[in-house]
Amino acid sequence: xxxxxxxxxxxxxxxxxxxxxxxxxxxxxxxxxxxxxxxxxxxxxxxxxxxxxxxxxxxxxxxxxxxxxxxxxxxxxxxxxxxxxxxxxxxxxxxxxxxxxxxxxxxxxxxxxxxxxxxxxxxxxxxxxxxxxxxxxxxxxxxxxxxxxxxxxxxxxxxxxxxxxxxxxxxxxxxxxxxxxxxxxxxxxxxxxxxxxxxxxxxxxxxxxxxxxxxxxxxxxxxxxxxxxxxxxxxxxxxxxxxxxxxxxxxxxxxxxxxxxxxxxxxxxxxxxxxxxxxxxxxxxxxxxxxxxxxxxxxxxxxxxxxxxx
Numbered sequence: 001x002x003x004x005x006x007x008x009x010x011x012x013x014x015x016x017x018x019x020x021x022x023x024x025x026x027x028x029x030x031x032x033x034x035x036x037x038x039x040x041x042x043x044x045x046x047x048x049x050x051x052x053x054x055x056x057x058x059x060x061x062x063x064x065x066x067x068x069x070x071x072x073x074x075x076x077x078x079x080x081x082x083x084x085x086x087x088x089x090x091x092x093x094x095x096x097x098x099x100x101x102x103x104x105x106x107x108x109x110x111x112x113x114x115x116x117x118x119x120x121x122x123x124x125x126x127x128x129x130x131x132x133x134x135x136x137x138x139x140x141x142x143x144x145x146x147x148x149x150x151x152x153x154x155x156x157x158x159x160x161x162x163x164x165x166x167x168x169x170x171x172x173x174x175x176x177x178x179x180x181x182x183x184x185x186x187x188x189x190x191x192x193x194x195x196x197x198x199x200x201x202x203x204x205x206x207x208x209x210x211x212x213x214x215x216x217x218x219x220x221x222x223x224x225x226x227x228x229x230x231x232x233x234x235x236x237x238x239x240x241x242x243x244x245x246x247x248x249x250x251x252x253x254x255x256x257x258x259x260x261x262x263x264x265x266x267x268x269x270x271x272x273x274x275x276x277x278x279x280x281x282x283x284x285x286x287x288x289x290x291x292x293x294x295x296x297x298x299x300x301x302x303x304x305x306x307x308x309x310x
Contacts (some may be wrong), residue, residue, distance in 0.1 A: 058127030
């Protein structure tokens with residue numbers, strides 16, 4: 001049987017992470033009830049690396065971390081000690097806990113940080129899309145003593161029922177999980193059209209089927225539960241309030257998953273510590289569509305001295 005394109009892409013993305021000096025580790029938490037798989041800076045880093053700040057990258061809903069951050073790890077690993085986890089039920093991370101909210105994801109990320117980051121070291125956190133939901137909760141959970149700066153990218157922290165209905169109209173589906181967990185080439189093609197400002201004009205059906213089989217079959221029921229358990233919009237479970245940390249809100253100008261007007265609303269709600277940067281000619285995946293500008297925005301915000309180019 002010929003090797004499909006998805007395994008080849010997966011191997012390439014993993015090589016990009018390894019070339020950035022990251023190593024894989026599976027970290028047990030909660031007495032072994034939870035395990036988080038991550039790519040991280042090597043234990044026992046060289047003395048020249050010990051002073052580098054720690055940066056945690058949290059991926060969005062869909063493919064695992066290697067697929068979503070492969071254009072960032074090379075540039076960022078030169079200036080940060082990176083920790084790049086797979087969220088629960090993605091890329092080998094698991095839990096027997098039945099709680100599925102983004103706050104539960106944040107507890108697992110916080111446990112990972114405590115396990116792999118040297119005691120006393122502060123971290124900054126970047127989250128995109130669903131990972132932005134988690135990043136907000138991580139910053140709130142660990143507080144300003146542990147979390148230095150926060151980047152919320154392409155992530156509608158004010159998402160409510162009306163936003164879901166609008167997404168379903170754009171996606172031509174009845175349920176959000178049908179948009180975000182495509183089961184047919186047609187649904188996969190539509191998701192790509194929503195996610196990218198400039199999607200590939202021609203994607204053969206056999207390629208899309210291969211991607212679906214490789215990326216959207218594991219833990220499918222648990223992932224549906226994750227979508228259904230999102231607490232945003234439920235005023236009894238979640239209130240968006242300003243964080244004590246400095247916050248950068250990054251957004252693609254042509255985002256069709258979370259439209260640009262939500263970027264302004266989220267930034268206002270996050271208060272005086274938050275500022276917004278819009279990346280033109282990008283959609284919901286600016287870290288992939290314009291990695292150079294995305295990476296520069298991160299470096300300029302996260303580091304004390306501005307970085308004009310990579």
